[in-house]
Amino acid sequence: MHDDIVPAYDHLKHESALYLMWEKNHAFQPNFSNSKSQTPRLPSTWHVGQVNSKQIPNNKAQSLKRDDHSLEFRTSSLGLPYFSMVMPPPNANGSLHIGHAVFVTLEDIMVRYHRMKGDLTLWLPGADHAGFETQVVYQKKLEKDPSFAKAKEGKRSREETFQDILAFTLANKENMENQLRRLGASCDWTRAKFTLDDDIIKIVYQTFKELYDDGLVYRDSKIINWCTKHQTTLSDLEITHEDRASELYEIKYDDITVATTRPETMFGDVAVAVNPADKRFKHLIGTTVIQPLTNRELPVIADELVDREFGTGALKITPAHDGTDYDIGKKHSLAMDHTAFDFFGKLGGNWVPIKYHNLKGEEARKKVIDDLEKLGLLTRKPYKNSVAVCYKCHKTIEPMVLPQWFIAMTKKTKSEKLKAKNYGVASPQSRNEGKSLQELGIEAVKSGEVKFVTKKFEKIYLHWLENLRDWNISRQIVWGIRIPAWYCENYLKSQMSNVKSADEKSKIGDGISSEVATCPVGPRQNEVDSSEVEEEQKTCQPIITAGETPDKCPTCGSTQLTQDPDVFDTWFSSGQWTFAPLMTTNSNHPELKERSRDFETFYPTTVMETGHDILFFWVARMIMLGKYKTGKAPFKYVYLHGLVRDKDRQKMSKSKGNVVDPLGVIDQYGADALRMALVFGVSAGNDIVISEEKIKGMRNFSNKVWNIARFVISNLETLNSKSEVLNKSQIQNSKLQTDADKVILQKLEQTEKSVKKDIENFRFHEAAQTLYQFIWHDFADIYIEVSKKQLEDKDLSLNTYFILLNTVKVSLKLLHPFMPFVTEAVWQEMVARKLVSDKMLITSNS
């Protein structure tokens, strides 16, 4: 009888208890006393590329080449083989979604595999404050949840607002961490870091200062992307282009007709440009034309950037509100300060006739069109154009000229500023002096220092890097790491003539601090005399520190210092996430007393696994900043997963109602079923199709595993030679092997070999399918059925039982990375009956 093992696996009963057991027993922490780790092994023991060819059937040894991404042998500074991964820190602003389940599954498979293999293994978890994203989520919550908003009523200072969002974030962070536990993430919680931890911020500040000292960070007024809803600038990555049905308007400016999709920007015009080779306009170059509605006189200039084929061949130039116009304006030394819009996208300012003031968007356009049509100066044609929009609110981006902090991506570092780094890893030579961040990023991949598991992403990565533009890292929001730049009163006097007024900002009504607004965002060039700026800049400069507040301006000695109100683009700090947490956590190993930081032991990390949608946002920045800061690329392999889709290949969205809630799935079918469903049949980089049927099928598989073990365990009781099983380590006597025995043993060996190879080559779906096939069909359907008869034969029974037991043990070990809970649950049943010696499967590496 086996009445103590229930016939159906009950995931609810086991999962949280097992997780607790693992965590209590420090199973997730790197184990320095692990015997395998203590003795550095030769690469050939586990580098598939160097596997003994005799072990591989059919002389296929050489097939393990080329596209195989077998993890190369690497040792830490201690000479230990290690496997390390820094978890992509989930945004601490909501619950986990199915995408998180994907990364946990894939990363946990690798981590559990390497841990069981005996490698010194670290998976370092974290949480991301996710600046802009979180502030947007928080704002929405204020808008939609009256009771929540009520508590925040009244004027909140910047500091109060920051604290409000911090409390919101920390609550989410705890929730999120518990959800990661439910997914089975075997990460080392004792090392968990938050992107706003003091020691992390300090490193981010140091990097900023280094970049500034190296000449790679600069402040400049340039045309940037302004979101009129969120009241902040955005990087080029944070905008997307949407095709919109629109109209192309042709407006008669005297003798020249210009073509535009945005007639309302005409008040910002400073010139009309034509192509120098265009015969139609040649005679007009150098003359002027009169603009309708304003009767302003505009010079006609020539520039090759103007496309003769497009529209009328004549382009109105609005440097303050258009990228191309900005470039042309700069080239021709035109006035760059003719703004037509305020921060909310409303028409206004000196250049706009009063009757148009405060009109916005469609309204503004309609008024301008109507007036021009009345004058008979406008014609329109249908036109589909691509509009830049905010990736969050999808509102049209307003290009504006504003002073911001930028990181120069293509400029070479100043080598004379380089010096040995605090962490002892970056000698001046290894700091790649004289190279640009762009070059560092390209070289890391082209040289093979960083390898993409999926080639197509390597191409996409390189294509993006080769066309890089400078990165605006200033954000006009509260929630984030404040930029460590201070301005003295003299500097400000020259710069702050145009400031976001408190009145303006308070109109947002979003509960977000109004103190931001009282600080200067910097100059709007239209009110700064350029000669004066130049003169001032010779004397007083922004003061950049590694975080500490300066006492006085080193140039003029003023103690009246104002900190820049802006915060960093979150990706600037998360771009440092591969090394920053490792620099702040400790290895706690006796031999590491002197140099005990995890950084020495675990950097560079082995794999970076994340979604392909943040290839540029994150992966590219980590490579560049990691190379820059440490001299080494931050990881060896990049594994990018795709988007999760439903069974009809539809993207998941709340409006479609096809969102799969991972926590709900775990409740119903178990974490193992969810995890297996997320890898089964999914190859690297491709989108992940999941359906309830698939999850259900995997739940059935976990039950199959449970019952296989139940069968084997229960047969121990009926076995005559029970004591022999428990006391002998012998596996089988080959003389007594039946054909069925031979087949299962051979298949087991094949399975083990190919599963290991597949995991090391990131072919998790192959490994999962191989295991599914072997365990269910080869072992359960065929061998177990045969074994029922063999167990009754007194000559064969003992041998058969050993084979059964051994097959179960090996199967559990191989399957554990994929389905950690049911395998460990079964293992514990076996521990209780002394059928296995290792106390926990998770750390079993025999």
Place this chain on the structure above:
RNA sequence: GCACCCAUAGCUCAGUUGGUCAGAGCAUCUCGUUUACACCGAGAGGGUCAGAGGUUCGAGUCCUCUUGGGUGCACCA
């Protein structure tokens, strides 16, 4: 506009240097109430691997073109 990827059973997808590769899961049909499991078992049907050409002794697997679908990048106002 430029670039990249994909097109294999009803559905969703695997298929690793070209040679048992024509596969899996789900679905469908038939049979089975065998004490590990009905969250089960035994068996069956179903694809000229988008189309055309080429390289090769041999091609879903490499090359070219066509068609269809997807994605990334982009200052055509």
